[in-house]
Amino acid sequence: MQNALHEAQTIVLLGGTSEIGRAIVEQLVTPATRTLVLACRRPDEANPDEFARDGLNVVTTYFDAAATDTHDPFVRGLAADHGDLDVVVVAFGQLGDQADFDADPQAAAEVVHVNYTGAVTACLATAAQMRRQGHGHITVLSSVAGERARASNYVYGSSKAGIDAFAQGLGDALQGTGVRVTVVRPGFVHSKMTRGMKSAPFATTPRVVGELTAEAMRKGKHTVWTPGILRYVFMTLRHVPRPIFRRLPLG
Amino acid sequence: MGARDQLESHRAELTGFGLTNPSGAVVVDIDDEVAATAIKDLPARGGIARGLGRSYGDPAQNGGGHVLRLAPGSIVVDEQACTATVGAGVSLDDVLRVIVPRGFFVPVTPGTRYVTIGGAVASDIHGKNHHLDGSFGNHVTNIRMMLADTTVVDVGPDDDPELFWATVGGMGLTGLMLEVTFRLLPIETSRISVDTYRLDSLDDVMTEMVASESDFRYSVAWLDLLATGRRVGRGVLTNGAHAVTDQLDPAASNDPLGYAADQIAVMPPLVPPHGVINKLTVKAFNEMWFRKAPRQRTGELQSIPTYFHPLDLVGNWNRVYGAEGFVQYQFHVPDDAVDTMVSIIHRLAAAQLPIFMTVLKRFGPGNPAPLSFPQSGWQLAVDIGVAHRRIGTLLGEFDRMVLAVGGRHYLAKDASMSAETFRRGYPRLAEWQAVRERVDPAGVWASDQSRRLGLT
Numbered sequence A: 001m002q003n004a005l006h007e008a009q010t011i012v013l014l015g016g017t018s019e020i021g022r023a024i025v026e027q028l029v030t031p032a033t034r035t036l037v038l039a040c041r042r043p044d045e046a047n048p049d050e051f052a053r054d055g056l057n058v059v060t061t062y063f064d065a066a067a068t069d070t071h072d073p074f075v076r077g078l079a080a081d082h083g084d085l086d087v088v089v090v091a092f093g094q095l096g097d098q099a100d101f102d103a104d105p106q107a108a109a110e111v112v113h114v115n116y117t118g119a120v121t122a123c124l125a126t127a128a129q130m131r132r133q134g135h136g137h138i139t140v141l142s143s144v145a146g147e148r149a150r151a152s153n154y155v156y157g158s159s160k161a162g163i164d165a166f167a168q169g170l171g172d173a174l175q176g177t178g179v180r181v182t183v184v185r186p187g188f189v190h191s192k193m194t195r196g197m198k199s200a201p202f203a204t205t206p207r208v209v210g211e212l213t214a215e216a217m218r219k220g221k222h223t224v225w226t227p228g229i230l231r232y233v234f235m236t237l238r239h240v241p242r243p244i245f246r247r248l249p250l251g
Numbered sequence B: 001m002g003a004r005d006q007l008e009s010h011r012a013e014l015t016g017f018g019l020t021n022p023s024g025a026v027v028v029d030i031d032d033e034v035a036a037t038a039i040k041d042l043p044a045r046g047g048i049a050r051g052l053g054r055s056y057g058d059p060a061q062n063g064g065g066h067v068l069r070l071a072p073g074s075i076v077v078d079e080q081a082c083t084a085t086v087g088a089g090v091s092l093d094d095v096l097r098v099i100v101p102r103g104f105f106v107p108v109t110p111g112t113r114y115v116t117i118g119g120a121v122a123s124d125i126h127g128k129n130h131h132l133d134g135s136f137g138n139h140v141t142n143i144r145m146m147l148a149d150t151t152v153v154d155v156g157p158d159d160d161p162e163l164f165w166a167t168v169g170g171m172g173l174t175g176l177m178l179e180v181t182f183r184l185l186p187i188e189t190s191r192i193s194v195d196t197y198r199l200d201s202l203d204d205v206m207t208e209m210v211a212s213e214s215d216f217r218y219s220v221a222w223l224d225l226l227a228t229g230r231r232v233g234r235g236v237l238t239n240g241a242h243a244v245t246d247q248l249d250p251a252a253s254n255d256p257l258g259y260a261a262d263q264i265a266v267m268p269p270l271v272p273p274h275g276v277i278n279k280l281t282v283k284a285f286n287e288m289w290f291r292k293a294p295r296q297r298t299g300e301l302q303s304i305p306t307y308f309h310p311l312d313l314v315g316n317w318n319r320v321y322g323a324e325g326f327v328q329y330q331f332h333v334p335d336d337a338v339d340t341m342v343s344i345i346h347r348l349a350a351a352q353l354p355i356f357m358t359v360l361k362r363f364g365p366g367n368p369a370p371l372s373f374p375q376s377g378w379q380l381a382v383d384i385g386v387a388h389r390r391i392g393t394l395l396g397e398f399d400r401m402v403l404a405v406g407g408r409h410y411l412a413k414d415a416s417m418s419a420e421t422f423r424r425g426y427p428r429l430a431e432w433q434a435v436r437e438r439v440d441p442a443g444v445w446a447s448d449q450s451r452r453l454g455l456t
């Protein structure tokens, strides 16, 4: 059970090696936190020591976002082992390479399966657990790429558009149950995922995304753009005619 | 009310008075007759009783489980024995309306009369008279309660005292109280004779409180935590006693026990999201409040609501802190740790938080209840808006200072302490848990607070 100061006792990061996910968790861990679960496909790479602190039990565990049929038992198992889940951050996702997708449509299917289908089942399994406990906060990593798909990464973008819409609906469906959903829409973030890529305007860092997300969660906001200015940038971009949009230098 | 086949229930998201940390539960409206059905019907997450939800944090919530709201029952006054037997769901407000005109007062009242008798016992509430009269549980002679297995028992200080004292201050976790018998205080008039002192420093306030405490039944000080320099902790001390008939002027003498308790205003439902509390508004308020107090005035006659329940004049005032809500940090330290109290007050003042509700009080000896809060010494209560960042760090430091000198925090106000802080503040927890194990081995009674603090 988190306390009145939004200090969670149990935090779960699905996508335990995600840099942005870890940066969010970094901001959420307080002296009140007892358990942090880093769940990912390669738990041996999850580096629990980075979060080591007196009184905090950092657990690494195997979790495959693509194995959608395991998500419900997985979440139930977490609750059985660690009690109520206060915060679950859904941060796994793959960017992929649009050129690969063009050559091998099946590669696109895998990315979409993880980013969308896997996130849907993980969120639903988490939501069901949080309904059972009557409280909890689900934070879902979306992307501005889902706001308006671009030629350079429209498979990724469309999968994020899907999960973004899903998470908004989920938040509304959970109204009045004690469960909150926050959708995070980062812009270009300097991280492992984007290493070597050309930086886009208003690029930011995982740390900034983490800080803004933690703040938005405390305030009970449904969506957070990071950096905040992107909210306004995209308000405009949404209405830019496609011939012009195509030619914008958006990375 | 007659027996019903179907329990009346609905889903709701509940918070305490501080409006923080909501959780979703099924709220079941019950009375004595369907209580057993409701208990048999409890899901795996169990149930918890809820009175008027005036606890600040989460003791009267139970996410994913049931929350039982007991209908107000009867109020029976035994004038000979000087006691009242009251349904646990009845409010103090209703009790006062019945007993004051008949020449009685409750043995203990908190700063609001919108609490139930069940809530008063479960929190073992204290009032401005703790230094002389102890807490509510000291005046209870019998509790009729329904246990987890739906048996109904009567317990008192001489009748299963272990269960009685575990229920006093037990935050609803030993069973559902149905009816409580407690002693009343005979009064001649419904007025309080109040002495007010405006004092320019914390030192003056504390010295005066100790000097005058044996002379007055009621005593409490308000402190200004936004004053700076030597004036940090300056305050207004109000000492009170029930006025006798001779003190009334001729007009009031016609109706010495007259009692009216009404709200004069209600906070509008739409307060700006960030509330209306900030350093400027509170600094101005504090200055006004301090200046308004006379340097010294004795024997002023005040009504019961004015002296005891001034906050009740404005309905829903808890919304002034905005959507994020607020916490009340309330702790006790023993007399020999007065330095710790002074240093926490100074650190609060240094943080310059917009705090206008600051109550300093002396406590007398505690009672036998293992989870009862009051112990001899000093207690302080401050309201702090949750929107103010870093209060977690600040309160964490205070927690350590309080525990280091053998102090503790009040469960009725708690919304943020850790399980560890709670355990260290209440060394008799194991004793309480043994009683709980006896009457609720399956752990039917549970609340958000009990899970958060590892109470159950």
Ligand SMILES: Cc1cc2nc3c(=O)[nH]c(=O)nc-3n(C[C@H](O)[C@H](O)[C@H](O)COP(=O)(O)OP(=O)(O)OC[C@H]3O[C@@H](n4cnc5c(N)ncnc54)[C@H](O)[C@@H]3O)c2cc1C
Residues within 6 Å of the ligand: B017, B048, B049, B050, B051, B052, B053, B054, B055, B056, B059, B060, B070, B088, B089, B109, B110, B111, B112, B114, B115, B116, B117, B118, B119, B120, B122, B123, B124, B125, B126, B127, B170, B171, B172, B173, B175, B176, B177, B178, B311, B412, B413, B447
């Ligand atoms: C403005 C204000 C001023 C206050 N001043 C003081 C003060 O001066 N001194 C003080 O001591 N407290 C004070 N309080 C706190 C208040 O007195 C306690 O929180 C009290 O318990 C609230 O009663 P309630 O009926 O609202 O109970 P709730 O908040 O609804 O519940 C409190 C606890 O009582 C239990 N409970 C309620 N009914 C039953 C029942 N029938 N059987 C078993 N358990 C039950 C609940 O399970 C819960 O654990 C103040 C609160 C406010 C809002």
